[in-house]
Amino acid sequence: LPDEVLRYKYMQISEKLKGARMLDVGCGTGDRSILVAKHYGVSELIGIDACRNSLKIASQVAVEEEFDSFKPIHGNLFDLPFENESFDVVVSWGVLHHTENPFEGLKEMHRVCKKEGFIGFFVYNSFADWRHNLQRQDVLKNGGRSIDQKITYAINKYSRVPKSELDQIQISRLYDQYVHPYKSDHTLS
Numbered sequence: 682l683p684d685e686v687l688r689y690k691y692m693q694i695s696e697k698l699k700g701a702r703m704l705d706v707g708c709g710t711g712d713r714s715i716l717v718a719k720h721y722g723v724s725e726l727i728g729i730d731a732c733r734n735s736l737k738i739a740s741q742v743a744v745e746e747e748f749d750s751f752k753p754i755h756g757n758l759f760d761l762p763f764e765n766e767s768f769d770v771v772v773s774w775g776v777l778h779h780t781e782n783p784f785e786g787l788k789e790m791h792r793v794c795k796k797e798g799f800i801g802f803f804v805y806n807s808f809a810d811w812r813h814n815l816q817r818q819d820v821l822k823n824g825g826r827s828i829d830q831k832i833t834y835a836i837n838k839y840s841r842v843p844k845s846e847l848d849q850i851q852i853s854r855l856y857d858q859y860v861h862p863y864k865s866d867h868t869l870s
Contacts, residue, residue, distance in 0.1 A: 685716060686720055697770065698718070698770060701723050701724060701769035701770050702723075702725045703718060703725065703727070703768060704761075704763070704771045704772070705726065705728045706771065706772070706773035706790055707730055707758060707777075708753075709739070711740075711743060713774055714726060715728075715748055718750065719746055719748045723770075724750060726751045726752070730753070731755070731757060733755055739751070739753055740753050758773070758777075759785055763793045764793075765792055766795045767793045767795075768793055769794075769798045769799070770799050770800075770801070771798065772800070774801075774802070775804075778804040778863075779863045783865055804865070805866045805867065806866065806868070807867060808868070816838075817859050820838075820859040831859065832855055835855055835860070836855060
């Protein structure tokens, strides 16, 4: 929570969150946006994701955190089921670079954000990610044919922790880093 709270503070939008209607595109399990929305007093948080299981977990997180203003929606970021200019704040943390067309996803986020609203997103950086890109190429080329073989290869070669000691979340992060079918890097421009 402290990292997420500071993210919004440093972006200088923490004041805009109180009473805001917020959309989290690719919300996953809601572990980032639900706590932030509760902390800053967001009036409504809609989390959209392509994974129904993640949305179930996010709904449970909202119940556990006693945040009644969360609404999960199963959907596609390239066809957001909302009117133009529907949200005060639209965020997407670590999703766009894992799609076939990040720019089209960003355009759709822009469409649903109010003119005076705020869009926040995180994508991989072309310059900072060079080492990881070499590792990913190695895993995809030499890691075997199946996803499990590739993840095992990545763990054995690049993880400091043996696979037997990793939990499902840590393994999911390794999948995201090394085996995800889409990965693009971006510059500030």
